[in-house]
Amino acid sequence: MTIDSRLSWTQVRDEIRARILNRTYAPGDKLPRDEDLAQELGCARTTVHRAMQDLSLAGLVERKRKGGTHVKADPVTRATFDIPITRREVEQRGSKYGYQLIQRSVELTPPAIMARFGLPKAIKMMRVKALHLSDNRPFILEDRWIDIRSNPEILEVDLTTQSANEWLVLHKPYSRLDLRFYAMNATGEIAKHLDTPDTSAVLVIERTTWIGAEPITTVQAVTTPGYQLSSVR
Amino acid sequence: MTIDSRLSWTQVRDEIRARILNRTYAPGDKLPRDEDLAQELGCARTTVHRAMQDLSLAGLVERKRKGGTHVKADPVTRATFDIPITRREVEQRGSKYGYQLIQRSVELTPPAIMARFGLPKAIKMMRVKALHLSDNRPFILEDRWIDIRSNPEILEVDLTTQSANEWLVLHKPYSRLDLRFYAMNATGEIAKHLDTPDTSAVLVIERTTWIGAEPITTVQAVTTPGYQLSSVR
DNA sequence: AAATTCAATATGTAGCTACATAATAATGTC
DNA sequence: GACATTATTATGTAGCTACATATTGAATTT
Incomplete structure (x- = not known):
């Protein structure tokens, strides 16, 4: 003692x-x-x-x-947040996890995606849209872009059974991370996928990662209405 | 070297x-x-x-x-966020900070507020509604409850010139913090104060503090559309 | 065989010394 | 007085020793 x-x-x-x-x-x-x-x-x-x-x-x-x-004269509130893999998050709430691939394609990056990575010009990236389910109900809708140059292996992965979220997190470590949260009105296709009324407010988690200076992936994860993020400890 | x-x-x-x-x-x-x-x-x-x-x-x-x-077998994304005093936040963006007191009263805590603090029964708390302005435009609308038992001095503070936000942060340290983010549709009074169309999606920051086991304050800070929170470093 | 005890082991913590580094204060020079 | 130089000082870092503590696994007992 x-x-x-x-x-x-x-x-x-x-x-x-x-x-x-x-x-x-x-x-x-x-x-x-x-x-x-x-x-x-x-x-x-x-x-x-x-x-x-x-x-x-x-x-x-x-x-x-x-x-x-x-x-410190000017105290700031500093808080830490943990964002687990979506599957884990669902399972930890005691719900059944499900996953649906919506779209998988290779496209030229639009300006918004170039901006996230700080790319000077458009390049071809793999785009994956998928829906994570909790107890068979929509939970998180993700719209992801993956840099094929730093992740050529992703082209061989069967994304109908395994989410890109999980594959990347287990196989592609990052050295830099940008995380941001904001709110948006779910409309059109998004509202449809999330099975929520048009214009309902949803929290969006945007996550962009690099390895060194190389882009890896960027995701816009749109949560369902009512979703909350809370600080740890 | x-x-x-x-x-x-x-x-x-x-x-x-x-x-x-x-x-x-x-x-x-x-x-x-x-x-x-x-x-x-x-x-x-x-x-x-x-x-x-x-x-x-x-x-x-x-x-x-x-x-x-x-x-770690199951990597989580861990990120840190800094929430500065609203005045500082506005000033750091190079804008002019403004502040308006909307309402100040003493009320019995409704169930939602009791739940935030984990209170067994309703008590009287001071309620302060105020609007923070950036370049004379609405920036953040806060709806705050302050425990008068742990903060009797707040009754003497002139909240028309100084925000409760600032007074508390400078005079009332906390030992425990709960921070959460979520999205909501700005409607009615909130939309009016924020000068934003009805049902537009806004990010809400909810912050509850205690000193020991004693509640200090809880705020629901409703941001204006487009507001983003991003991780530090 | 099951339960208990005990030794081994990897991390956790505290103290000490010695020196590095950055920022300020004091000094000296022109 | 303005500027450059030097000394001082508080924190930062690394290494060492010594011991604490938790946990595993082996040995022993029931």
Whole structure:
């Protein structure tokens, strides 16, 4: 047991956090040097340092060499979100997962897709439209573009049984990710596929990945009405 | 310069990440022990440990004592989002920030609000409706409930000039946060305030905070059509 | 054979030292 | 006084040691 023997860095972190919360150190204030805090709390500087690193990562404080540590004057809310593979998401809710391929083709990228990747000119990419089902009801409709140059193997994959979502996530790691959320009115074809009234509001998750500077894939995942994204922890 | 003298933990992290990306270590695989990796890469175990911690936090690997380190079999996309104070957000886009108080009252919490906080029965809370403007155009409409028990001072604050958003963020730290995003159709009063056509889809950010077990505030922030949230870094 | 105990092992944590690095303050020069 | 140089200082990083802790698997007992 580590009853009162030594302070762990998480305890130190929590203590400093508590002081920030109760305004012992107010927004904009300068915190004591790591070494002084270490002495006051009865631990090593390394321990305070580790605690500070965590607080810095959480966006609570800002550190600068020689400048010292300051409580962020302008606090931002920082939250983490997990986006699992769709199949997993459905199954974790205890529902039956289903999948339907709608379309599979090779097309020239329209300007909107070029913009997502930052491409200077149109190229041919594979386009896959598919519907993910939860208990046989529409769940997420995805419209995906895949760069054939970095993923030639995708041309051989049977996408009627396995979703491109899953294949890519298991076989094509990425080094850069852009995620964005926005709302749109489901109309026309989208409303039809999602089996939802025309113009109903739906949340859209847009996900674009690269490996190095090479585009891999970009998806527009249109969720069904009522879908919520919530932060972890 | 640290040309080839010693490996930094970030270099080690990137090396291991690269190996995961190029399938040297595939999803589900067991990675070598920290100590072996350290020896192979020519650094101390501490350095490998720090690198691994980071990869674990990023959700790329899973570590267990004695069990060793494994590449996550079921990769999730983990992304971080920053939600700044609305005023800051507007100003950072180079626009002029404006603010209008719409309503301020003390009401009994309806079931939806009780549910957000997990309250067993209705209590009186302060309710504030306000509109944030960007270049004199509607930007975000917020409908906020504030627990007067944990925030009695709010009753004295002049909310016609300062937004509750800002006052709370500067004076009322939280220890627990729930953030969620969803889409809705702007109708009636909301559409009117946002000056947008009826039923247009808007992104909603719902943010609920507690200090310890005590509720602080919950907001439903309705953005204007076209608003996007994007991940950091 | 099942259950319990115990040793082995990989990661987790804390402390120490030593040095690197960036930013500021102090100093010196023209 | 303006500018360049140097010293100081707080954080950042790496290495080492020592021990804690969880978990697995083997050994032992019932």
